[in-house]
Amino acid sequence: MSSQGGEIPADFERALLSLREPRLRREVHLEEVPAPARLAPFTAALTAEITSSPGDLDPDAFLGHGRFVVLHDPAGQEAWQGTFRVVVLARARLEEEMGADALLGEVAWSWLCESLVSQGAGFSQLSGTVTRVLSETFGGLELAGGDVEVEVRASWTPHTPELGPHLAAWAELACTVAGLEPVPAVVTSLARRR
Template structure:
């Protein structure tokens, strides 16, 4: 974000909307540096679900986060023909899968379905959505050999919100990160108990 430029009213309202989001307590957020060249105005949030969310004896003992991600809101007051609007959400999620699910050829389609359903469930209106899902197989050797093989799923996606009211877009994305971590969906007002992944 250009520190010398005044915030446009639409972007200011969007920031207030993001601050009003109510996301699950398992997800830890922090503001991170926003990309400088994608739009005149941007804000970025990093998120993670640490392994201790599962509780003792439930996995995650290698210290690897259950899921991590980035949520970036871009704003160009002049609008963008490519975005088909003046806001754009750009996201990334990565999570380690168990071998059975990670080897499923349908996993990429499932990840995209989670995104679409999360946006629909939160009433987040959008257009011009696109993305890629990637499975990453990693083998470890030498001093890291005890890690064995791991399979990660990565989802990169972007879409154009219908307007500046982006609270429900962040809430939908946060639920997606929880889905990637294998946390079950929760009704509103219910807290999670330590449990199993997938």
């Protein structure tokens, strides 16, 4: 968490506490990291690593990663049209065939929109990009072959300081981008031990 001095506003504290509420998939490994300090008076950031199986931190199980940033300006910012802004990133490798799909950008953006709606995360001012990265290797690296990644970057203004649903939506997006199958509606994730 980063603050530019002064007392932490009650709304920001409420927002941070609400991030503890969602029950995320066990393949999502969260860690608090230093937040960008110049974007707003109060900020917080989390990163996630998405793995292929619950609790597995083996690098071979790594499927993707992401970042979730909370910005708060008690005075509000005109571009946000509010006092909070959520900024996210989700990135993962893709199979070459999927990476070549002309509709990849639209599909990945729909994953974000669907996850926000399915988690009940009220929002406005949604904007962002979907980037496809194709890496080709040459010389001594030719044996590694090509690599295709997709990256979704987005930001939006939450309707309330209750950011738990926004964190859950981002985690759902990161899992989808990483290629994990959706959890059936009848399955409930168990809470992590703290």
